[in-house]
Amino acid sequence: MEQTSQICIVGGGPAGLVLALKLAKSGVDVTVLEANKSYERSFRGESIQPDTVGIFHELGIADAINEHGYMIFKELEVWERDSKRLNMNYTKMPYQHKFMIDVPQPVFLNALAEKLAQYPNAKLIRGAAFDGVIEKDDTVIGVTYREAGEKKSIHAKAIIAADGRYSRVREKAAIPYTKTPQERDVLWCKMPIPEGWDKHKYYILLNGAQHIILLPSYPDLYRTGVNIPKGGFAALKKEGLDGFYNLIDEVNAELGQHVRKHITSWKDLHVLDIFTTHAPLWGKDGLIMIGDAAHTLTPLLGQGVNIAIQDAMTLAPMLAQQVQSDKAVDTQFLRSYQSERQPQVDFVTQMQQRQEKMLCSDSKLMLSMRKAFYFILNRMPFIQNRILNQISYKRQRSLAMGKIS
Numbered sequence: 001m002e003q004t005s006q007i008c009i010v011g012g013g014p015a016g017l018v019l020a021l022k023l024a025k026s027g028v029d030v031t032v033l034e035a036n037k038s039y040e041r042s043f044r045g046e047s048i049q050p051d052t053v054g055i056f057h058e059l060g061i062a063d064a065i066n067e068h069g070y071m072i073f074k075e076l077e078v079w080e081r082d083s084k085r086l087n088m089n090y091t092k093m094p095y096q097h098k099f100m101i102d103v104p105q106p107v108f109l110n111a112l113a114e115k116l117a118q119y120p121n122a123k124l125i126r127g128a129a130f131d132g133v134i135e136k137d138d139t140v141i142g143v144t145y146r147e148a149g150e151k152k153s154i155h156a157k158a159i160i161a162a163d164g165r166y167s168r169v170r171e172k173a174a175i176p177y178t179k180t181p182q183e184r185d186v187l188w189c190k191m192p193i194p195e196g197w198d199k200h201k202y203y204i205l206l207n208g209a210q211h212i213i214l215l216p217s218y219p220d221l222y223r224t225g226v227n228i229p230k231g232g233f234a235a236l237k238k239e240g241l242d243g244f245y246n247l248i249d250e251v252n253a254e255l256g257q258h259v260r261k262h263i264t265s266w267k268d269l270h271v272l273d274i275f276t277t278h279a280p281l282w283g284k285d286g287l288i289m290i291g292d293a294a295h296t297l298t299p300l301l302g303q304g305v306n307i308a309i310q311d312a313m314t315l316a317p318m319l320a321q322q323v324q325s326d327k328a329v330d331t332q333f334l335r336s337y338q339s340e341r342q343p344q345v346d347f348v349t350q351m352q353q354r355q356e357k358m359l360c361s362d363s364k365l366m367l368s369m370r371k372a373f374y375f376i377l378n379r380m381p382f383i384q385n386r387i388l389n390q391i392s393y394k395r396q397r398s399l400a401m402g403k404i405s
């Protein structure tokens, strides 16, 4: 069966659904192909930056999130063994949406999907797995996909690849990119917040090259990330769970005891292969990649969802105008969109790379530099504010300064 739509988005995750909703509101015909039938997923972008909270309000899904409930992060603390190295407090930031929140991804994806369903010019097809690109004269003009075992196709003025970190659209359209594995992987688990620990604080706990991240997680848990050497999960499994507990003990023995009580099976642990991707050009004629498909980031500083959604917010008005004035969604257009988004993506990528080096190295020089860095940062609120203005409040700042509307 062959269909047409002005825009076809492959992937109905955070980037794809926000783009679809914005386009639908502008009157553009949009179809989203989403491989999964339901949004049940955990250990994905659940820590949401204040700017994204603002976007949820703009998109009209804040009520659904309030109704469900969420956790608020008021402070970030870095500890090295028993010494507090850094406290960053968000309560005094001069923005309407000050705090990061934690909300399960299915909650906001379902809320976005419900909003999208109100637009007759929008269609979300669940259980539709992308299969291949259709090209004519080196321009992407459509895609094929499989739904309930049937092969189908759709033609569109532009295809948007919002299909995440393992983007198949990127592969099938042969978009050049590089993948850079980081020095570590992360084991994620969820456990109750230990007694006496603060449920509004986001903790980074360090000891040498070993670190643990504790993120308050709805309803009353810590989402816990423990770093392991790259590809080291199989070796750790051979040691048994004691090997995992020992990694926690090395950093914080009290937490080690708590983890022993609550993490009792390998099934409680999820491995995240940490890598970044860089594509010089986020697509080609007729195809634009957004979110993780265009630039996979590391999980440090909870940036993936924020950046993916801001890609969609920037692209939507540009794309609506291009389509409605019947202009080609070609490489020239792609470059003009990419130049809007590249500076923020580059800033975050470089900052994450510096943090990765600081957290994962055990060289004496790096450990001293890390101590000095946190010492200075802890005493200089204006430097803290400059960093937060880039990674948490950039959009709210730009709105206040009239740089975006």
Ligand SMILES: Cc1cc2nc3c(=O)[nH]c(=O)nc-3n(C[C@H](O)[C@H](O)[C@H](O)COP(=O)(O)OP(=O)(O)OC[C@H]3O[C@@H](n4cnc5c(N)ncnc54)[C@H](O)[C@@H]3O)c2cc1C
Pocket (backbone or CB within 6 Å): 010, 011, 012, 013, 014, 015, 016, 033, 034, 035, 036, 043, 044, 045, 046, 047, 048, 049, 128, 129, 130, 131, 162, 163, 164, 165, 168, 188, 272, 290, 291, 292, 293, 299, 302, 303, 304, 305, 306, 308
């Ligand atoms: C374990 C983990 C923890 C994370 N924690 C955080 C966090 O706390 N905060 C944060 O900001 N970020 C976090 N991230 C990153 C964040 O989840 C991503 O950056 C964000 O979800 C990217 O959004 P996206 O829409 O680009 O891609 P995705 O969220 O990956 O969505 C892609 C969508 O495309 C669909 N899809 C894939 N292939 C196909 C296909 N062939 N056909 C049709 N549909 C397809 C998928 O089902 C999915 O719905 C985390 C990531 C991981 C893996």
